[in-house]
Amino acid sequence: MDAITIRGLTKAYGPRPAVDGLDLDIRTGEVFALLGPNGAGKTTTVEIAEGFRHRDAGEVRVLGTDPQGAGLAWRNRIGIVLQSSGGLDLLTPREVLASTAKVFTRPRPVEEVLAEVGLDDRADTRVVGLSGGQRRRLDVALGIIGRPELLFLDEPTTGFDPQARRDFWELIRTLAAQGTTILLTTHYLDEAEALADRVGVIAAGRLLALDTPDALGGRSAQEATLAWEEDGIRRSLRTASPTADISRLSARFAGGEVPGLTVSRPSLEDTYLGLIAPHLVDDRSEVPA
Numbered sequence: 380m381d382a383i384t385i386r387g388l389t390k391a392y393g394p395r396p397a398v399d400g401l402d403l404d405i406r407t408g409e410v411f412a413l414l415g416p417n418g419a420g421k422t423t424t425v426e427i428a429e430g431f432r433h434r435d436a437g438e439v440r441v442l443g444t445d446p447q448g449a450g451l452a453w454r455n456r457i458g459i460v461l462q463s464s465g466g467l468d469l470l471t472p473r474e475v476l477a478s479t480a481k482v483f484t485r486p487r488p489v490e491e492v493l494a495e496v497g498l499d500d501r502a503d504t505r506v507v508g509l510s511g512g513q514r515r516r517l518d519v520a521l522g523i524i525g526r527p528e529l530l531f532l533d534e535p536t537t538g539f540d541p542q543a544r545r546d547f548w549e550l551i552r553t554l555a556a557q558g559t560t561i562l563l564t565t566h567y568l569d570e571a572e573a574l575a576d577r578v579g580v581i582a583a584g585r586l587l588a589l590d591t592p593d594a595l596g597g598r599s600a601q602e603a604t605l606a607w608e609e610d611g612i613r614r615s616l617r618t619a620s621p622t623a624d625i626s627r628l629s630a631r632f633a634g635g636e637v638p639g640l641t642v643s644r645p646s647l648e649d650t651y652l653g654l655i656a657p658h659l660v661d662d663r664s665e666v667p668a
């Protein structure tokens with residue numbers, strides 16, 4: 380059974396639908412990244428799946444249950460990391476986690492979660508004294524304290540420094556290896572590429588593409604570009620057989636290092652920007668002059 384099944388999901392706040400007949404399946408155990416420009420309908424979709432918003436039409440099943448009006452037993456099985464949580468300033472991470480753990484029937488030990496998100500040395504510091512990245516770790520800790528089967532992460536690494544992002548990615552991989560299904564929204568293409576088994580691209584409330592990051596980026600199918608320095612000039616070559624060409628190039632340099640050699644293929648970002656470009660033009664045309 381899929382963790383999430385969405386069929387014909389529609390939601391409008393005004394005349395224009397925010398989600399417009401969306402079909403989507405999230406498989407049990409996968410890390411799925413939902414990408415899309417601002418206003419694409421990601422948060423609306425995710426919040427409907429979390430049971431926080433009502434839909435206008437369509438079918439939604441999350442862990443086999445319609446989230447609209449689902450009870451506590453269902454809520455115990457999911458974890459949610461919102462864009463930011465506030466109002467906890469005077470408590471410590473240990474206190475916040477200990478009191479949240481009481482809500483769940485099968486919580487994880489507080490110490491274990493503190494260590495997993497890398498907050499063990501800040502466990503007794505008031506939240507007000509944590510850095511932005513450390514607060515975000517606490518948000519994640521709150522999302523996983525209930526031992527969720529399915530974890531929703533809304534733009535989890537916004538504001539992280541590069542090392543904090545790498546640490547966070549490791550945490551997500553650990554959770555995925557433990558069998559947690561993860562649905563994340565992100566604006567970072569490298570994050571989707573690093574973490575996701577599959578990526579869905581939405582714009583104007585519709586699904587534009589759905590595939591593995593490699594297939595979406597065309598990595599497996601498209602030609603590579605080799606670039607190198609020779610005679611003081613940067614040269615480049617598009618090729619379907621980069622390995623053979625590199626070995627020919629290397630021979631030109633007497634088998635030594637080819638100066639400044641790079642090998643690149645179209646990235647997920649290239650494909651993504653191409654997919655959403657028409658929808659960005661649509662949005663701008665609606666902004667009054």
Ligand SMILES: Nc1ncnc2c1ncn2[C@@H]1O[C@H](COP(=O)(O)OP(=O)(O)OP(=O)(O)O)[C@@H](O)[C@H]1O
Nearest residue numbers: 392393396397415416417418419420421422423424
């Ligand atoms: N509560 C609301 N009331 C009115 N309109 C809303 C509401 N929530 C979202 N919208 C509109 O619905 C559309 C989709 O918004 P949504 O927040 O789902 O997009 P998103 O893909 O999550 O965007 P972002 O990347 O900016 O977070 C947008 O046009 C937004 O302005």
